[in-house]
Amino acid sequence: MIQFNYTNLFKAKDPQITEEELKDTANLIAKYLENIKAKDQGFYEIVNEDPSGILEYAAQVKGQFDDIVILGIGGSALGNICLRDTLTHPFKASPRLRIIDNVDPYLIEKLDETLNYDRTLFIVISKSGGTPETLAQYMYFKEKTASENFVFITGKEGFLRETGEKENIKTFSVPENVGGRFSVLTAVGLLPAALIGIDIKNLLKGGQEMARKFLSEEFNTNLSFQFAAIQYLLNQKGVNINVMMPYTNRLKTFADWYSQLLAESIGKDGKGITPVSALGTTDQHSQVQLYNEGPRDKMIIFLEVENHESEIKIPDSDVNHEKINFLKNVQFAHLINAEKRATEGAITDYGKANMTFKIDKVNEKNLGGLFMAFEGATAFLGEFFQIDAFNQPGVELGKKLTKKYLEN
Amino acid sequence: MIQFNYTNLFKAKDPQITEEELKDTANLIAKYLENIKAKDQGFYEIVNEDPSGILEYAAQVKGQFDDIVILGIGGSALGNICLRDTLTHPFKASPRLRIIDNVDPYLIEKLDETLNYDRTLFIVISKSGGTPETLAQYMYFKEKTASENFVFITGKEGFLRETGEKENIKTFSVPENVGGRFSVLTAVGLLPAALIGIDIKNLLKGGQEMARKFLSEEFNTNLSFQFAAIQYLLNQKGVNINVMMPYTNRLKTFADWYSQLLAESIGKDGKGITPVSALGTTDQHSQVQLYNEGPRDKMIIFLEVENHESEIKIPDSDVNHEKINFLKNVQFAHLINAEKRATEGAITDYGKANMTFKIDKVNEKNLGGLFMAFEGATAFLGEFFQIDAFNQPGVELGKKLTKKYLEN
Numbered sequence: 001m002i003q004f005n006y007t008n009l010f011k012a013k014d015p016q017i018t019e020e021e022l023k024d025t026a027n028l029i030a031k032y033l034e035n036i037k038a039k040d041q042g043f044y045e046i047v048n049e050d051p052s053g054i055l056e057y058a059a060q061v062k063g064q065f066d067d068i069v070i071l072g073i074g075g076s077a078l079g080n081i082c083l084r085d086t087l088t089h090p091f092k093a094s095p096r097l098r099i100i101d102n103v104d105p106y107l108i109e110k111l112d113e114t115l116n117y118d119r120t121l122f123i124v125i126s127k128s129g130g131t132p133e134t135l136a137q138y139m140y141f142k143e144k145t146a147s148e149n150f151v152f153i154t155g156k157e158g159f160l161r162e163t164g165e166k167e168n169i170k171t172f173s174v175p176e177n178v179g180g181r182f183s184v185l186t187a188v189g190l191l192p193a194a195l196i197g198i199d200i201k202n203l204l205k206g207g208q209e210m211a212r213k214f215l216s217e218e219f220n221t222n223l224s225f226q227f228a229a230i231q232y233l234l235n236q237k238g239v240n241i242n243v244m245m246p247y248t249n250r251l252k253t254f255a256d257w258y259s260q261l262l263a264e265s266i267g268k269d270g271k272g273i274t275p276v277s278a279l280g281t282t283d284q285h286s287q288v289q290l291y292n293e294g295p296r297d298k299m300i301i302f303l304e305v306e307n308h309e310s311e312i313k314i315p316d317s318d319v320n321h322e323k324i325n326f327l328k329n330v331q332f333a334h335l336i337n338a339e340k341r342a343t344e345g346a347i348t349d350y351g352k353a354n355m356t357f358k359i360d361k362v363n364e365k366n367l368g369g370l371f372m373a374f375e376g377a378t379a380f381l382g383e384f385f386q387i388d389a390f391n392q393p394g395v396e397l398g399k400k401l402t403k404k405y406l407e408n
Numbered sequence: 409m410i411q412f413n414y415t416n417l418f419k420a421k422d423p424q425i426t427e428e429e430l431k432d433t434a435n436l437i438a439k440y441l442e443n444i445k446a447k448d449q450g451f452y453e454i455v456n457e458d459p460s461g462i463l464e465y466a467a468q469v470k471g472q473f474d475d476i477v478i479l480g481i482g483g484s485a486l487g488n489i490c491l492r493d494t495l496t497h498p499f500k501a502s503p504r505l506r507i508i509d510n511v512d513p514y515l516i517e518k519l520d521e522t523l524n525y526d527r528t529l530f531i532v533i534s535k536s537g538g539t540p541e542t543l544a545q546y547m548y549f550k551e552k553t554a555s556e557n558f559v560f561i562t563g564k565e566g567f568l569r570e571t572g573e574k575e576n577i578k579t580f581s582v583p584e585n586v587g588g589r590f591s592v593l594t595a596v597g598l599l600p601a602a603l604i605g606i607d608i609k610n611l612l613k614g615g616q617e618m619a620r621k622f623l624s625e626e627f628n629t630n631l632s633f634q635f636a637a638i639q640y641l642l643n644q645k646g647v648n649i650n651v652m653m654p655y656t657n658r659l660k661t662f663a664d665w666y667s668q669l670l671a672e673s674i675g676k677d678g679k680g681i682t683p684v685s686a687l688g689t690t691d692q693h694s695q696v697q698l699y700n701e702g703p704r705d706k707m708i709i710f711l712e713v714e715n716h717e718s719e720i721k722i723p724d725s726d727v728n729h730e731k732i733n734f735l736k737n738v739q740f741a742h743l744i745n746a747e748k749r750a751t752e753g754a755i756t757d758y759g760k761a762n763m764t765f766k767i768d769k770v771n772e773k774n775l776g777g778l779f780m781a782f783e784g785a786t787a788f789l790g791e792f793f794q795i796d797a798f799n800q801p802g803v804e805l806g807k808k809l810t811k812k813y814l815e816n
Contacts (some may be wrong), residue, residue, distance in 0.1 A: 073689070073690055073693045074690070074691075074692075074693025074694050075693065075694070077690070078694070089518055090514075090515060090518050090519075091506075091518055091519060091521075091522045092521075092522050098499075101690050102657055102687065102688075102689055102690050102744070103689055103740050103743050103744050103747070104656055104657045104658075104716075104740070104744055105716045105718035105720050105739070105740035105741045105744065106498075106656065106657065106658060106716060106717075106718055106770070107498060107657045108720060108740060109718050109720050110497055110498050110499055111498075111499060112720075113499075113500075114499040114500050129731075130731040131693075132731070132734075132735060133689055133693075133743075133747075135731055135732060135735065136722045136735050136738075136740070136743060139722045139723055139725060139727075139732065139735065139736075140720070140722055140723065140740075143723050158731075159729050159731040159732065162729075163727075180693075181694065240648070240649070240703060240705050241648070241649065241682050248512055248514065249510055249512045249514065249515045250512075250514060259694070259695070260691075260693075260694030260695065261694075263694055263695045263697060263698040263702075264693075264694045264695070264697040264698065266698075266702075267695075267697050267698025267699075267701060267702035268697065268698075268701040268702065269701065270701070270702070270703055270704075271702065271703065272698050272701075272702030272703055274649050274682075274684060274698065274702070274705070274706065276682060276684055277685075279510065280510075281481070281510055281511055281541055282481055282482070282485070282509050282510050283482075283668075284482075284803060284806055285481050285482025285483070285539075285588075285668075285672075285803065286482050286483070286486070286589065286667070286668030286669075286671055286672045287667070287668065287671045287672070287675075288802065288803055288806060289671060289672040289675050289676065289800045289801075289802040289803050290671035290672065290674075290675025290676075290680050290682065290802075291675075291802075292802035292803070292805070292806075293675060293676040293677065293678070293680075293801065293802035294671075294674075294675035294676065294678070294679065294680030294682070295648060295678055295679065295680055296678075297648050297682070298682065308512075308513045308514060309514075310513035310514055310517050312513050312516060312517050312520075312548070314544045314547045314548055315547055315548065315551050317547060319547075319571075321567050321570075323537075323538040323540070323543055323566075323567040324543060324547065324567065326540075326811055326814050326815055327540060327543060327544050327547065327814070328547075330544075330814055331513070332511050332512070332513035332516060332544070332548075333513045334814075335511050335541075335544060335810075335814070336510070336511050336512060336513065338810055338813040338814050339511070339541075339806070339810050341809070341813055342806045342807075342808075342809035342810040342812075342813055343806045343809075345805075345806075345809045346805040346806040346809060349805060350802075350805075362514070392697045393697075393701065394696065394697040394698075394699075394700035394701035394702075394758075395692060395693065395696055395697050395700070397700070397753075397754040397757060397758075398692055398696060398700075398747070398750045398751045398753075398754040399750075400750075401749070401750030401751075401753045401754060402746055402747050402750040403734055404750075405746040405749055405750055406734050406735070406738055406742075406743070406746050407734055
């Protein structure tokens with residue numbers, strides 16, 4: 001269950017959006033959906049694909065590896081980081097999933113030092129099959145281990161596809177009409193997830209349910225459209241920063257995943273909203289000072305978990321002290337949610353725009369739903385801004401310059 | 409060695425600052441230093457304190473613990489996260505340092521499941537001694553283990569100080585005139601650092617050298633002042649976002665440390681600059697699209713490492729493919745620095761404000777220097793904005809509401 005509550009927006013001051021303004025956008029849904037469908041993007045359809053090939057592979061290699069290492073960057077890494085952090089044990093996962101999303105020599109050297117290559121599976125992910133950082137990593141590690149210890153996830157052509165065929169390396173496909181940053185619910189996210197014990201069927205189910213809402217012309221149930229409309233209206237009134245603040249460590253990297261999706265999809269033609277990741281309660285002790293008393297340039301998007309599925313509490317105690325007494329016998333789940341309510345209350349009192357996505361529990365179904373809700377919102381946001389949310393022309397110059405500097 | 413190069417700023421378009429404008433600020437240094445000194449803040453003096461008490465304790469407990477767990481939040485956690493990530497092994501550190509900076513029940517429960525309490529040291533950090541999140545954690549874990557397995561780091565009074573005395577718990581002090589977010593070079597950062605094998609004498613030495621520059625009235629050597637002046641001038645021209653982008657995984661959490669310092673110090677009275685953490689090369693595949701082609705609302709602060717102290721390279725290979733050929737025989741250190749240069753070139757070509765802090769190596773001395781440089785810059789920034797950089801009135805309302813919600 002995913003709920004979206006944005007009534008605090010109407011209490012914000014300068015900028016404020018009114019309920020009427022927001023509801024007035026509803027007449028755009030049908031047109032925008034039509035435009036999006038015309039772009040032939042598959043992100044909302046792929047959740048209907050049958051994951052049995054992935055599940056079979058995962059079953060087949062189960063128990064063979066202590067470490068799974070993803071070589072990938074950007075959209076090939078951030079969804080996997082989020083899946084791992086949200087749905088597996090933070091201190092002792094088995095197998096471990098390591099995501100090497102940089103060409104930092106120190107990182108690669110230290111990883112090399114610690115791996116048992118016989119018990120390590122490398123998953124090389126690049127939709128184009130030609131991402132230089134990823135290929136550099138692949139070239140390095142392919143000298144260290146057998147080709148049976150590699151799996152590729154890539155598009156229908158390119159270096160990885162060709163090499164996979166030549167060297168008989170198991171290769172999974174990223175559909176052509178799904179961009180890297182929208183690919184978490186394809187093999188890109190599903191294969192690593194299945195290998196570390198995440199229930200990918202439920203992940204897809206959550207995605208399917210949300211895709212139906214995304215495709216509906218009904219404002220009241222279309223969370224993606226609502227969220228896009230709010231972001232657009234606030235941006236038109238001068239809000240250029242979008243802070244996502246989950247109140248659970250498990251969704252910390254969901255905010256990072258959304259950051260890349262928003263930044264790369266919408267940041268073009270001089271337009272864009274800059275994403276910021278925060279974490280409750282942690283950032284109450286730093287960023288919230290800025291959110292409350294700083295400039296009126298940001299919207300805060302809280303993520304709240306209704307049921308943390310934990311009953312641990314702060315023990316009762318003989319200690320009698322004003323700093324302790326109000327905490328005695330309080331469940332941590334109650335404390336963290338009370339702090340969310342308090343921060344939300346304070347931010348609202350300061351007149352700052354804020355809203356909340358609330359999920360009943362942290363699980364596969366809700367995470368799949370959140371991925372889809374935010375991908376859908378990004379597609380709608382492209383329509384509001386009248387830009388192509390699915391390209392990234394602004395990263396080409398840096399790529400060209402890198403090649404030039406290396407060749408000279 | 410820390411160098412600061414900001415010449416790209418003068419090539420930026422709309423907003424641009426000129427060399428003359430920047431140099432004109434130099435006449436403010438003396439006055440601003442006088443104001444800062446009058447505030448009796450100790451952050452630039454504490455680096456001269458003798459760390460032998462900390463070193464003795466670290467020597468005394470050496471080998472006794474597999475896990476060191478910090479219970480602390482905000483300024484009591486972020487410096488330690490940075491110290492660990494910058495200066496210890498990313499995959500197999502011994503002892504492990506875990507920093508529990510939230511009251512997430514899931515996080516606490518999972519930690520509880522994995523610890524061997526006989527081999528775990530808890531360091532409870534709160535300057536006020538009364539941070540509710542930290543005390544909640546302390547109350548929970550004190551039921552699990554002996555008081556010998558606790559150390560406190562706190563101010564001269566408050567709950568932790570009293571409890572430390574009552575229960576005979578080893579207690580280190582945070583100087584009264586050093587705020588939490590400026591405390592990384594006090595026992596707050598030094599004690600955990602010493603316990604995980606970081607050379608704290610060199611950390612302090614780097615801090616001392618930079619403190620001398622911070623206290624000098626000479627514009628050309630005062631990096632802190634230069635950086636503050638640039639941030640202020642750009643902000644006056646409409647730049648409200650400050651992106652820090654290290655080109656090394658090791659300094660990723662340095663950007664997070666600076667985020668809290670900047671946000672909480674300067675975000676008040678309707679003023680402030682919103683910090684964003686990025687990572688090169690990783691975020692070239694997402695955020696850089698926005699930085700290049702999005703709105704002219706941000707400055708990019710690169711952190712560059714001259715010598716990565718690694719000679720690993722992409723192997724030569726028989727593979728003949730245009731995607732691979734230009735990478736053959738290239739050192740990863742050369743690749744990551746070429747990508748930095750390329751991204752910097754592209755951002756400059758797009759006319760966006762950017763600058764670079766370059767260090768020769770990632771080591772204690774440079775990290776100590778960076779901490780001090782950015783603390784000093786924050787103090788100067790407070791002067792430019794004419795606000796008190798050392799208080800945080802905007803976090804009080806949330807604290808009050810939390811207490812209210814828990815008591816009702």
